Amino acid sequence: MERLLMFLEVHQLKEQGFKVAAIAKKLKLSRNTVYKYLDMDLEEASDWVNSLGSRRKKLDPYRARIINWLKEHPDLSSAQIEDWLRERDPTIEIGGSTIRGYVSEIRDIYHIPKGIHIRHHESVEELPMGQQVQVDWGEITVKNSLNKEVKLYFITFVLAHSRYKYVEWLARPFTTRDTIHCHERAFQYFGGMPEEIVYDQDHLITVSENAGDIILTGEFQAYKQERGFRIYLCRKADPATKGKVENVVKFVKGNFAKHRVFSNIDTWNEKCLSWLERTGNYNVHNTIKKRPVEVHALEKQHLKPVSSLLSFESNIGSSITRTVQKDNVIKYKSNRYSVPLGTYRPRGNNTVFIEIQEEELIISVAPQGEILAKHRLCHGKGELIKNRQHTRDRSKGIQAYKETIIRQFSDQEKAELFIHEVAVRYPRYVRDQLQVIQQAITHYRSEIEEALSVCIKDQLWSANDLRDIAQHITRLKETKTPSPPSKQKVKNNNPAIKATVATREMNVYFNIIGGVS
Template sequence: MILQTEQWMELRRFRALREAGMSISEIARETGTNWRTVKKYLEQPGTVVPERGTPRKGCIPQVVTAYAPVIDAWLRTDITLKGTVIHERLVDAYAFTGHYQRVKMYLQEARPRIAAELGLGPGDMDGLHRRFEVFPGAQAQVDWGTEGKLLARSGIEKVYSFHMVLSYSRDPFCCFTTSMDLATFWDCHRRAFAHFGGVPKTIVYDRTKTVVRRHVAPGKAVPLHPEAVAFAGHYDFDIDVLAAYRPTGKGRVERQVTIVRDHVLAGRSFASLMELDAAFAAWVPLRRARTHRTHGEVIGVRATRDHAALRPLPARPYIVADRHLRPVGKDCLVAFEASLYSVPARRIRPRQLVEVRAGHDTVSLHLLTADLTGSTLLAVHPRAAVRGQWVIDKTHWDGLPDGHTRAVTTGELTDDRPAARAAASSTSPLQDLLQRTGADQVPVGRRSLQFYDEIAGIRPVRLVPPLDTTTEKETA
């Protein structure tokens, strides 16, 4: 018995599933067919499945055949040209009346043929990647999202979203920050580990500067940032850095960035980062209740197995600090990220270099060498939320002049010394001035003007009487 085309296609599918060990009812549910129909085709003896033959001669040629030379020429120029683009250009430039599916079917045959003519191997075809699945707890993927001026009304210029997704279950984590620096990046990891209740065995990154120290040529080992190595060693996970320009290697988290924007942020307004984090936390149960289209299971059910396979959190966290050297100003302030932080005036000198250790929410300032007590810590301040902020501890200025002794008067100066107060009632103002300066105790010599004329040679020198050393006061 010869079956029709639709019948033998179904029969081939039924037989493949039957050989894989599925029952008739399972095949019926998989194919959407009644179980009696499945049983009928599987039990029919002597069925012959026709082989696919060559097209019959004399058939009406397809419309796309007349445009094959044009399509081949375009493919020789760019082998990766999309079928939708080719169809659009044919309609616009050549008044093509055929359907897009005909162009697509022709490209399936023409693209490998043109690639062979050009000497392109399978590795030269861009845009292809391998789909993979992992075991529970085996992998997570990390990425940043830029949310723009989401909190511009609150004075925050830019907002960024940090995303981590468990690859097995697609269970998401997201938090919002105002910076993508080193300390913030790894602090977001600690928050993600607390959200999942453990640490995955491997985390996939792109070549961000907070993970990679510098870029290298393809095929070379990627040098990791020292803080990334220390953090991964403390939490016991491996770092997997993708090759350059391969975003499909972490497609799970790339997709999650768009999902969060559509379901959490779109059409809403927020006043702070806390409100953003709270909105995501409220959405997570809804996400976990959905059935994922790829693995076909409820995300929350699959996440339970994922969380159970994670590695335990260490007893103490690892705090990453971004370190910088900065000079101390004459006002005992240190500039960092356009904000000013105070240090104790008694422990530093102007233009002295100090180390700034910037954490996610704190900034600590340290001496380069320990003091007599063996400590290097100068001060710890909360990190400035906006640029240009002054973060000052007023006790750091103790001992410096503050101007509290400055005063002015429109009257006469008075001497508060006891001796001056005792003589104030019996002396005149001139005598008070002389007594204060001691001028009345200085002897004054008296000579005539002729003496100076004789010294200058204007007149002969004559003997003069001895100098009169009587004081001016006695003469009066």
């Protein structure tokens, strides 16, 4: 009877001049349903309604359960209802399209609309097998058995080619160490490691941005070097770059976690792994039109094998280290201490080592290595202890500064090209880059020309690269050419003492060695 009344309302609104879209919105129906009612006359509608009462459907035994779910959670998707049905009855054999139609029909009968959220994505080319994994984090608030809200955090991994997924949950925010451990378990789950991993600029793996470059946290940098994968950092919410994993985050929230009752984190993770096997990696993917689990069986052969041990974990944290911040300072006991401008490296490891000797803080590039700075210890808090020699040279304008540096090279054409490219890539940090180049010229004057040629040949347009290459060339020359033994004469430091060397006849020496007298 309800459907017959709805049929009459649709025709009445149409006679009053309402358009199909307006009728659908007013009566909370889909446009297809409105079109269906408008195509019927009263007799056809009566016959159709009567036939519904006698026709039995496969999902009728679950009808009451589905209605309760929809009434309690109107935003449930048919895909999530499908997963819930399969979770409670693994033997059910009903196609996804049948469930979608049945759920849609129930929504129409009981007027249970679903909120629609539209998000625009850009299509990208498919990547080869084993090339890339995309990683992202998410969080969601669910209710426990006491009907109290609990906030849960998760990390997701998805192989870009096969769409094979891995998810892990925590009941607290992730740390960098948690992230590393999850990577290891994901590699074990995938059966290997890809060539490249795509991330957001998340604080768990990155420190900050400087001169257009992104650096990693010390702990994650050590892990990257240990495993040897390549990373790509992109902007947050960038669907063109990491849309696959963003869809996975949405899928995990909407299909697995939404309206699920939380008991404890271990059980939650177990259920999530079951969900991955049952739904997340088993259902046909809408884009590739294949089951991720089947494509992964082929892609697995293209992943790099990984060992089960990480050597860096036993070494990390064994020394007193600090990370150089982008403003070329380190933090120690709530104070900031400066290091020479240019110490901060936009690409590379910014870890330095500190040592306390009496009332002096010594900062070096390695244990017992080159000393970068020395400061008197500050016993206050929130102070900036800065050596004035660590500041930038502001006495020249940018253009004059460029010309001054170019004139110090014998091949000024190459120097001009290099400095031009540096200025293009680091427009906000030109003076900082020039300062690093000047320091490199001062410390490695004999090797700077060769380092410049290497940078231009390999297209390394950074002052830090120029400095590092010059330093590397210097060390190579030092190891190949051992320094000759010292031939300096011993100086008499006490002018009051005057010694005269005695002279003897040759016969004296012959008598001593037993020769002819």
